[in-house]
Amino acid sequence: MKDLGAPALMGISRVGKKMRPIKPDPHFGPPLKCTRRLKDIMTRHYFLSRYAEGAKPVAWVTSGAPVEVLRPFGFYTVYPENHGALCGAKKMGPELCAVAEEHGYHQDLCSYARIDLGHYFSGKTPAGKLPKPDLLFASNNICQTVAYWYKALSHYLKVPLILFDTPYNFREITDSDISYMVRQFEEMIPVLEQVSGRQFNYRKLQEYVSVAKDASITWGAVLATMKARPAPMTIFDAFGHMVPIVSLRGLPLALEYYRTLLAELRERVTRGVGAIKHERKRLMWDNIAIWYKMRDHSSLFAGQGMNFVTATYTNAWAETTPYMDENRPFESMARAYSLVILNNNLNSRLELMERLIKEYQVDGLVIHSARSCKPYSVGQYDLKRLLMERLEVPSVIIEADIADSRAYSEEQTRTRLEAFFEAMEG
Amino acid sequence: MDYFAGIDVGSLSTDVVILNGGGEVCGHSIIETGANSTEASEDALEKALAQAGIGRGDLAKIVATGYGRVSVPLADGKFTEISCHALGAYYLFPDTGTVIDIGGQDSKVIRVGEGGKVVDFTMNDKCAAGTGRFLEVMAAKLRVPLGEMGDLSLHAKGEVQISSVCTVFAESEVVSLVARNHPREEILRGLHRAIVSRVWSMVKSIGVSGEVAMTGGVAKNSGVVVLMEERLGKPIHIHSEPQIIGALGAALLAKRNLGDSRAKNPLKSPG
Numbered sequence: 085m086k087d088l089g090a091p092a093l094m095g096i097s098r099v100g101k102k103m104r105p106i107k108p109d110p111h112f113g114p115p116l117k118c119t120r121r122l123k124d125i126m127t128r129h130y131f132l133s134r135y136a137e138g139a140k141p142v143a144w145v146t147s148g149a150p151v152e153v154l155r156p157f158g159f160y161t162v163y164p165e166n167h168g169a170l171c172g173a174k175k176m177g178p179e180l181c182a183v184a185e186e187h188g189y190h191q192d193l194c195s196y197a198r199i200d201l202g203h204y205f206s207g208k209t210p211a212g213k214l215p216k217p218d219l220l221f222a223s224n225n226i227c228q229t230v231a232y233w234y235k236a237l238s239h240y241l242k243v244p245l246i247l248f249d250t251p252y253n254f255r256e257i258t259d260s261d262i263s264y265m266v267r268q269f270e271e272m273i274p275v276l277e278q279v280s281g282r283q284f285n286y287r288k289l290q291e292y293v294s295v296a297k298d299a300s301i302t303w304g305a306v307l308a309t310m311k312a313r314p315a316p317m318t319i320f321d322a323f324g325h326m327v328p329i330v331s332l333r334g335l336p337l338a339l340e341y342y343r344t345l346l347a348e349l350r351e352r353v354t355r356g357v358g359a360i361k362h363e364r365k366r367l368m369w370d371n372i373a374i375w376y377k378m379r380d381h382s383s384l385f386a387g388q389g390m391n392f393v394t395a396t397y398t399n400a401w402a403e404t405t406p407y408m409d410e411n412r413p414f415e416s417m418a419r420a421y422s423l424v425i426l427n428n429n430l431n432s433r434l435e436l437m438e439r440l441i442k443e444y445q446v447d448g449l450v451i452h453s454a455r456s457c458k459p460y461s462v463g464q465y466d467l468k469r470l471l472m473e474r475l476e477v478p479s480v481i482i483e484a485d486i487a488d489s490r491a492y493s494e495e496q497t498r499t500r501l502e503a504f505f506e507a508m509e510g
Numbered sequence: 511m512d513y514f515a516g517i518d519v520g521s522l523s524t525d526v527v528i529l530n531g532g533g534e535v536c537g538h539s540i541i542e543t544g545a546n547s548t549e550a551s552e553d554a555l556e557k558a559l560a561q562a563g564i565g566r567g568d569l570a571k572i573v574a575t576g577y578g579r580v581s582v583p584l585a586d587g588k589f590t591e592i593s594c595h596a597l598g599a600y601y602l603f604p605d606t607g608t609v610i611d612i613g614g615q616d617s618k619v620i621r622v623g624e625g626g627k628v629v630d631f632t633m634n635d636k637c638a639a640g641t642g643r644f645l646e647v648m649a650a651k652l653r654v655p656l657g658e659m660g661d662l663s664l665h666a667k668g669e670v671q672i673s674s675v676c677t678v679f680a681e682s683e684v685v686s687l688v689a690r691n692h693p694r695e696e697i698l699r700g701l702h703r704a705i706v707s708r709v710w711s712m713v714k715s716i717g718v719s720g721e722v723a724m725t726g727g728v729a730k731n732s733g734v735v736v737l738m739e740e741r742l743g744k745p746i747h748i749h750s751e752p753q754i755i756g757a758l759g760a761a762l763l764a765k766r767n768l769g770d771s772r773a774k775n776p777l778k779s780p781g
Contacts, residue, residue: 472629480631481632499592
């Protein structure tokens with residue numbers, strides 16, 4: 085499928101839409117130029133989805149699935165988690181979650197899953213329309229919920245599900261773990277050939293793995309610019325700019341985008357331009373973003389002269405993909421995808437957090453205990469205590485949810501954050 | 511002489527402490543917050559001023575704390591109750607390393623460092639279990655005056671187990687226990703055990719250091735205190751008016767920190 089005139093259509097769709105004027109917050113430095121480009125890329129991506137159905141094989145994919153293996157078959161990929169975050173940011177979470185709850189799904193189920201199922205039942209989405217999948221592709225390296233969520237989708241949509249099962253890394257990944265995962269890759273190839281109607285091309289897979297690896301390394305370099313004082317962007321910016329590495333991974337477009345973003349950030353570092361005007365304290369964020377509170381929180385912290393300079397979440401897409409090797413695509417993908425933060429033991433998470441705190445000169449830590457994301461939220465109280473003991477880094481835990489704002493209490497969160505600010509000021 | 515006031519507008523009560531220039535408490539008040547926290551703060555302040563025998567003009571600085579801290583227009587600054595309870599408890603008991611505050615709608619455990627500074631803290635999540643509200647609901651259900659719950663429970667011969675951690679479900683559990691003629695004292699003891707074990711997990715997550723002080727209205731409940739001391743294995747320091755410790759901390763912050771009453775951000779102390 086070529087562009088199908090999408091950019092032109094996008095232009096038309098913009099006509100008549102009033103751009104909401106955003107009042108500039110005096111605490112922030114000049115905005116990133118790349119933000120506009122990111123918006124165009126993602127709008128175009130969602131726009132193309134309208135024409136994907138029937139023209140291209142469509143796959144719905146979990147954020148941690150080894151999507152590179154789908155790329156040679158020409159799949160148009162949709163990321164329900166990315167869509168869930170979008171719904172969260174657009175404050176549609178409670179509405180879509182409620183639809184899923186009406187169908188019997190429990191409130192304790194992940195809100196990404198409820199939003200996705202709510203979208204399936206109601207057809208409601210801020211993204212126009214999501215193309216119906218020909219294939220579902222999930223990996224349980226981020227949680228077990230995706231296995232059951234995608235099974236439900238497979239049942240409703242009557243399309244095949246490929247589940248990539250990654251053994252949890254308690255101590256270290258063994259050779260038999262790797263061969264278990266490699267066998268799964270080998271077994272999924274015929275299914276992918278059948279669904280897409282295309283023959284598997286090993287050379288192409290190698291190319292996609294190579295591009296994905298480069299994009300991941302470049303994303304890591306983008307994040308590393310925040311080691312500078314003042315940091316050229318905030319983690320709230322990064323939460324937005326991470327979308328291509330999550331949902332366009334393997335495509336040259338993502339690599340190209342991060343090269344442009346990296347150049348802009350490096351230039352800001354050289355000129356000493358900070359994301360916030362007076363960076364007095366540097367913070368780390370743990371867990372997925374609170375999508376419906378992004379703007380409020382970014383202003384709240386900027387107003388205090390506090391800037392989030394690193395997060396375990398954004399780091400997850402830079403952390404293990406450098407293991408990827410186009411000469412051994414399956415083995416290296418098995419390693420890279422099974423060692424991601426949520427499939428790895430708490431000790432390695434503690435070490436990772438310690439390293440980030442030191443490298444990014446972090447003064448304090450904000451831990452989001454997310455009702456949706458159990459694998460991410462488990463162990464946080466221990467991590468908090470251990471980091472306090474080892475590095476004397478003050479931290480605060482806020483109880484909230486990623487996309488369902490009904491699990492968020494403004495007053496309680498404010499009090500916790502203000503107490504944290506008071507403790508930081510001494 | 512200059513006077514300083516701390517106003518703690520909580521979900522159940524509004525408390526005021528007046529300090530004189532020497533840092534001594536010369537007046538205090540505790541009233542119900544009711545539906546209008548601005549009015550409650552005015553009334554509580556007037557009451558405390560009358561007790562101190564001074565007028566509003568004698569106050570050099572006022573600091574507000576508690577959930578209603580934003581609705582105290584007369585305050586020169588505001589601080590969270592976490593900082594205030596830490597400082598108040600430290601002021602009364604200088605060896606305090608850990609503060610357990612069980613208030614009306616939340617409970618918290620605070621690790622206190624040098625000078626009464628907050629080192630670390632944790633609070634209950636979005637649930638009233640393990641708070642004063644939990645006991646208030648149960649007291650009403652059992653028709654026991656709130657102030658008598660503790661002593662009554664100490665006379666229990668046995669104890670029933672309250673298995674639900676949810677206030678609403680625990681209430682129905684209590685209803686069925688009453689229906690099965692369980693002695694009121696034993697139910698009370700079970701309820702106190704439930705609140706203590708809820709708060710205990712917070713104590714564990716922060717860790718106990720130094721002496722332990724308890725603040726907030728629930729510290730008046732001897733049944734809760736006894737069970738908490740049992741868990742800790744050591745005595746807990748409690749002031750005769752544990753409800754006013756937040757207001758005391760606020761008054762101390764008024765005295766200590768606010769050099770400039772027009773300081774826009776009270777968090778940034780001038781010195």
